[in-house]
Every structure is written in structure tokens, then in C-alpha cells.
Amino acid sequence: MSHGSASPFPSRRPARILRLAGVLAVLAAAAFSSASADTNSARYKFEGNKWLALDLAVGDVRAETIRFEWPATLMRMKTGYKATVKIANGSSQQVRVGIAIALIDKDLKLIGAGTVGTTLGTIDPGTSAQFTVDFKDVTARLEQADQFYIALETR
Numbered sequence: 001m002s003h004g005s006a007s008p009f010p011s012r013r014p015a016r017i018l019r020l021a022g023v024l025a026v027l028a029a030a031a032f033s034s035a036s037a038d039t040n041s042a043r044y045k046f047e048g049n050k051w052l053a054l055d056l057a058v059g060d061v062r063a064e065t066i067r068f069e070w071p072a073t074l075m076r077m078k079t080g081y082k083a084t085v086k087i088a089n090g091s092s093q094q095v096r097v098g099i100a101i102a103l104i105d106k107d108l109k110l111i112g113a114g115t116v117g118t119t120l121g122t123i124d125p126g127t128s129a130q131f132t133v134d135f136k137d138v139t140a141r142l143e144q145a146d147q148f149y150i151a152l153e154t155r
Contacts, residue, residue: 094122
């Protein structure tokens with residue numbers, strides 16, 4: 001067996017490997033930058049069945065108002081617990097958002113939570129969108145809500 005000093009790779013292969021590594025690095029950087037997210041949150045006094053003003057923003061994207069809609073009986077059917085949140089995009093670029101809401105009672109115990117976000121598409125610059133957060137699996141004590149936390153995340 002001969003162990004000469006000749007390279008086992010043809011001379012073009014290192015250039016291809018370097019080019020492939022460069023392409024992978026660019027793709028990884030693009031994925032990282034689009035995956036970055038900013039989040040902000042705040043706590044507010046809970047009031048059901050009325051629009052409440054919010055002072056919550058991530059950059060130029062703002063959660064402006066929220067309305068908790070507690071069940072009512074319509075045509076013998078009980079509606080569910082939900083919150084409607086209006087988000088305004090004051091930035092110069094399209095954004096995707098995520099919203100999380102946690103409800104707490106007077107003893108600061110968690111009594112319900114829900115999340116929602118953009119799944120397809122984005123919110124265009126200078127426009128607004130409404131999101132509905134459903135509270136559907138843990139509802140036994142939602143009538144005792146005293147305060148709520150809301151988190152807004154932009155991507």
C-alpha cells in the first residue's frame with residue numbers, strides 16, 4: 001500500500017465544498033434573522049364585555065384595544081369565552097404577530113390562558129388586524145377574572 005502525499009480529492013472538490021459551505025452559511029443567517037422575535041407584555045385590570053385601551057407595543061407594532069366577551073345565550077346556544085385584540089402595524093414592513101393572554105384572579109392565581117397569531121400572511125405596514133383568542137379548555141373559574149397579562153410578539 002502506498003501512502004503518497006497526493007491529495008485524495010480532485011483539485012476542484014475543495015472549491016465546491018467552500019462554495020457549499022458559503023451557501024449554507026447564507027441560508028442559516030437568513031433563517032436566523034427571520035426567526036428572531038421581539039416580545040413585550042403588560043398587566044391590566046380585567047373588565048368583561050367592554051373595549052379596553054391597551055398601552056403595549058413592540059417597536060411600531062401596537063396592541064391597541066381588547067374586548068373580553070363572556071358567554072351569552074343566543075337562540076338557546078351558549079357562546080364561548082373569547083377576547084378580541086386589535087393590532088396596528090405602524091412600521092414600514094410587514095409583520096407576523098403572536099398574542100398570549102393569561103387571566104388571574106384576586107389571589108393572583110392563574111385561571112385561564114389562550115394564544116393566537118398570524119398563521120398565513122402578515123399585517124401590512126400602516127394597517128390593522130383583529131385577532132380572536134379563545135379560552136376553551138380551562139374555563140371553570142373565568143368568571144372570577146380580576147386582572148390579565150397580555151404578551152405581544154413580532155416576527
